[in-house]
Amino acid sequence: MTEWLDGLTAWLSAHPQWLGLALFVVACTECLAIIGLLMPGAVLLFTLAVLAGSGALGLGETLLLAYCGGLLGDLLSYALGRRFHQNIRRLPGLRHHPEWMASAEIHFHKYGFASLLVGRFIGPLRPMLPMVAGMLDMPFGRFLLVSLLASVGWALAYLLPGWATGAALRLPLPEGFWSEAALVAAPLGLLLGLCIHFSLQRHPRVPLLAAGLCMAALAALFVGWPQLDRLDQGLLALLQEHRHAWVDRLMVVATRLGDFKTQVAAGTLLCALLLFARQWRPALFAIGSLLGTALANGSLKWLFARVRPDVLVHPLESYSFPSGHSSAAFAFFLTLGVLAGRGQPPRLRLTWLLLACLPALVIALSRVYLGVHWPTDILAGALLAATVCAASLSLLQRHAALPALAPRVWWLVLPATLALLGGIATWALPEAMEMYRYQ
Known part of the structure; x- marks a missing residue:
């Protein structure tokens, strides 16, 4: 994993024109059902944010790309749950790991729409809750409103520290x-x-x-x-x-x-x-x-x-x-x-x-x-x-x-x-x- 991450970082450093797309895709997959559980999204996002802060992207662009990517991941996960409903349990991955959905279902039943807001900052719940919301027929308007708000805080919490680190490394700061x-x-x-x-x-x-x-x-x-x-x-x-x-x-x-x-x-x-x-x-x-x-x-x-x-x-x-x-x-x-x-x-x-x-x-x-x-x-x-x-x-x-x-x-x-x-x-x-x- 370390070698792969180092290779990706080196390639994006040499080709900064692809950094924005990489940031959008990683943010989307980090919030995408099932896939988000399998990838080290937090590490990748921090690494990409450091590269962006080093001069490749401004803060506004970095936050906007991550926000849009995360929001798209939420919407795709919701659509997946809405399309398959209870049959979603038969999908590859979930069929052999039912515990991946169990925790998300418990939190959704217990806290409702508030679980989408809070679960955004809990790694195992983040990619699964939107799918569970779609599976249980949560009204799309309510889901979209909560997701729009939650994505703002998520982008700030996950991207701002990395971007600030990259910017600080680039500047001629005092000795x-x-x-x-x-x-x-x-x-x-x-x-x-x-x-x-x-x-x-x-x-x-x-x-x-x-x-x-x-x-x-x-x-x-x-x-x-x-x-x-x-x-x-x-x-x-x-x-x-x-x-x-x-x-x-x-x-x-x-x-x-x-x-x-x-x-x-x-x-x-x-x-x-x-x-x-x-x-x-x-x-x-x-x-x-x-x-x-x-x-x-x-x-x-x-x-x-x-x-x-x-x-x-x-x-x-x-x-x-x-x-x-x-x-x-x-x-x-x-x-x-x-x-x-x-x-x-x-x-x-x-x-x-x-x-x-x-x-x-x-x-x-x-x-x-x-x-x-x-x-x-x-x-x-x-x-x-x-x-x-x-x-x-x-x-x-x-x-x-x-x-x-x-x-x-x-x-x-x-x-x-x-x-x-x-x-x-x-x-x-x-x-x-x-x-x-x-x-």
């Missing part, structure tokens, strides 16, 4: 950049690995352990951020080099979702709806996470008065460490992710948290892209939100686990909060474009 990057990445990888391990082992103190680990990482970052200047400068330069007018508009919309007034409105609405639905303990968890993060962020900014990057024409007066947008966004979406994962198996809980982190990550990265924050600012904001969120959950679960929200509560909470966020971002777009005009 010492990679050593500082390793110094930050290694502890973060260890933190995530331990949290995932304890979650899968169903450790009774997972929230408390996660809060302690995140707090330790945050404390280390507060002590060491002055020594990470080359990392900050390099990552900022990487994002600034790839600025385009159409991406600017998207990033401004994203950054508006993390504005103080927007997050206050969204957080207040979320807590009010939970209280209205008489979900007392989930409401207390949400209040503790959101209010605690806001108070902690304000206090830390006052203690660590760090100047913002010199990118804007009119630099903002407030200090940047930790990023208020990053901490508020991660606190809000992590709260939703934790509530969505209640009462579910560890793998699904972790997947909900991953999904929740994606919009928060976009908001956080928009701050670096627009030159308003340093990368370590948004990392500190994310760690702060994770610390407070995990601590709030740990306190509420001292005597009993936090209960799962009923579907009727989600149909009340989710559309209202998402509509509020979308409405505010759209309404504020003209003013935001003027505010974040850069040199």
Whole structure:
């Protein structure tokens, strides 16, 4: 496998004109029923994304090709299930491996359309769930809507890290950049690995352990951020080099979702709806996470008065460490992710948290892209939100686990909060474009 992958990489490096087609085909087959189980799609996609980031394809082209390829794989899998229905079990491969479909059927029957959203990030389920949805006659309109949304997060999660790695390898970054990057990445990888391990082992103190680990990482970052200047400068330069007018508009919309007034409105609405639905303990968890993060962020900014990057024409007066947008966004979406994962198996809980982190990550990265924050600012904001969120959950679960929200509560909470966020971002777009005009 290694020799084959090395040969493919070498051939595409010598013939970059075929990289786009290869990316589309691999993304499609990675999401295609049965075939997606047999190929190392994640490794291939990362490798192709690194090649694309090295100068062969822009970020927008890379994400769009992967998005379209993954969406086509979903549609073909759905059509396969719709065409054969229960007879699909007689197809080669499935006839001898019925367990390939068993897990997907269980998840689909248990979680419905939500399984398509969450299962997109679980390797064995990703290529099988669309086929099961077609086999069980899920309405095509509903399937298409969920697949359109899920493909966005999947493309970002699977392609963005590889593309950023390729772009970073190509740029003349400051000397010492990679050593500082390793110094930050290694502890973060260890933190995530331990949290995932304890979650899968169903450790009774997972929230408390996660809060302690995140707090330790945050404390280390507060002590060491002055020594990470080359990392900050390099990552900022990487994002600034790839600025385009159409991406600017998207990033401004994203950054508006993390504005103080927007997050206050969204957080207040979320807590009010939970209280209205008489979900007392989930409401207390949400209040503790959101209010605690806001108070902690304000206090830390006052203690660590760090100047913002010199990118804007009119630099903002407030200090940047930790990023208020990053901490508020991660606190809000992590709260939703934790509530969505209640009462579910560890793998699904972790997947909900991953999904929740994606919009928060976009908001956080928009701050670096627009030159308003340093990368370590948004990392500190994310760690702060994770610390407070995990601590709030740990306190509420001292005597009993936090209960799962009923579907009727989600149909009340989710559309209202998402509509509020979308409405505010759209309404504020003209003013935001003027505010974040850069040199």
